Amino acid sequence: MNEQYKELLSPYTFRNGVELKNRIIMAPMTNFSSDDEGNVTDAELEYYARRSKDVSMVITACTYVTPDGKGFPGEFGGDSDEMIPSLERLAKAIKDQGAKAVLQIFHGGVQCPPDLVPDGDVVSASDVKDENGDKKARALTEREVKEIIEAFGETTRRAIEAGYDGVEIHGANGYLIHQFFSPMTNQREDRFGGSLEKRMTFPLAIVDKVKEVVDEHADSSFLVGYRFSPEEPEENGFSMGDTLALVDALSDKELDYLHVSLFDFFSKPRRGVEDTEKPRMEYLLETIGGRTPLIGVGSIYSAEDARKAFDETDVPLLALGRELIIDPDWVQKIAEGREDEIVTEINKEKQEELVVPDPLWNAITNTPGWFPGV
Template structure:
């Protein structure tokens, strides 16, 4: 191993005692490859197993906690106890390769295609239009909100029973938790909307519910993380400053980690902070101030990309597209073969890369998403 990368291979111990063998994590990425009933498929299991050997921890693609939360075709479910064997298969495939298995749990809200949810009844924080909708989503009642909070807890219990090492609450990327935090999609006037603090009510309630379920059901230390987006591009969306308030509150929740969702690790804020020349990661690390570890992510393809990112002081790095492009990324770095790391997708090597057909088709038909396409 080249000495300048050795710090990436130091172990990391969470406050709860769980230890990661290195600082490199597989980021959650939707793969569209489960069956129509929400069961994990062989192709999905093979895809994860192929990428779980070098990394210390794998965060799965998101799994829906209620039937009306399914956000994608080919998404796997965690909404009933009947899904536990399916969830267990995936956890086992990851853990058999030596990585910790983290189940990402979510509800798609207004982003759910109407043909994937019961009766086409798409819901959100308020009556808002989604990116791909023909009609507005329906605002959830307070009772329904409480049911969804409970559902996050129930899916956490299933993750525990299925053998996962933890869960990641998906509060990013425009899905339901994000929709409650955003003033664009949350126009409520009850306790779940209005001020910035009230728009945090739903995310915080989910964190509290998940943690209480872990306290009740987990017989061993169990990781709880939270993923968030830094800001919205629209002027009437939430700003980087709003997110720093959210992150400050989350950092006091005794979570095991926070995980920012970024396309570019070194990107800079749009608005809501004084110095837009400082990176988002700089602001986040300052705000969190060592209260809980932050996972950084975003266009890390080469060994040098990873080294530069790690030098910012972020304790953990997640790779998404990089591990799809080169499943042996971590092993090559560990073996001193960083020059052999592949940084662009090879469109002739789907079979060798063990990428399921639905994900492969999305990659090669989405210019600009992956280098080389």
């Protein structure tokens, strides 16, 4: 191994004593490849197994916690005990290759296609209308909000029973938890909406419920993480400053890690902070202040990209998403001193070799700009 990349493959120990064999994690990515009942398919198992040998931890694609939370076609479910065998197959496929398996849990909210949820009853923090003024989603009642909080806890219990090493609460990318935090989609007047502090109530209540379930059903080695978006582009959305307030509150919850959702690791804030030339990662790490580890992510393709991310920040862990689809042997090549052989653009002729299921491959090759080389 080239000495300058040694840190990337050094071990890392969480506060609960769980050790990762290196600093590279597979980021959660939707793959659209489960069956119509929400069961994990053989194609998905092969896809994950192909990428789980050398990374230290795999965070799965998101799984829905209630039937009305399904955000994508071909998404696997965690909304009932009937799904435990399916979840167990995926956990085993990942762990058999030597990586920790973390189940990402979520509710899609207004992002859910009506044809994927019971009776087309799409829900969100508040009523949401489309550009024509037609209703896209209705506001959840306070009772329903509490039921969804409980559902996050129940899916966590299922993850424990299915053999996962942890769960990641998906509070990013415009899904339901994000919708409660955003002033654009949360105009509630009860305890779950209004001020910034009240808009944090739902995300923090889910954290508390998940941790309560873990304390009851798992041992101290079970990990709990939380993923968040840094800010919204719209003027009436939440700012980087709002997110720093949430991150500060999350850092006091004794989570095992936080995970920012970024398209570009080195990106800078739009607004809500004094210096918009200072990278988002610096603001986040300063706010966390060492209370919990932060996973960085965003357009890291080459070994040099990863080295730069570690050298320019104090981020302890790095997640790779698209790059592990492009080159599943990324970690192995660095370990063997073959970082110059890392592939950084998708090869459209190598679907079979890369072990990518048809639905995901079709999405990649038909979405210009998503992956380098497309």
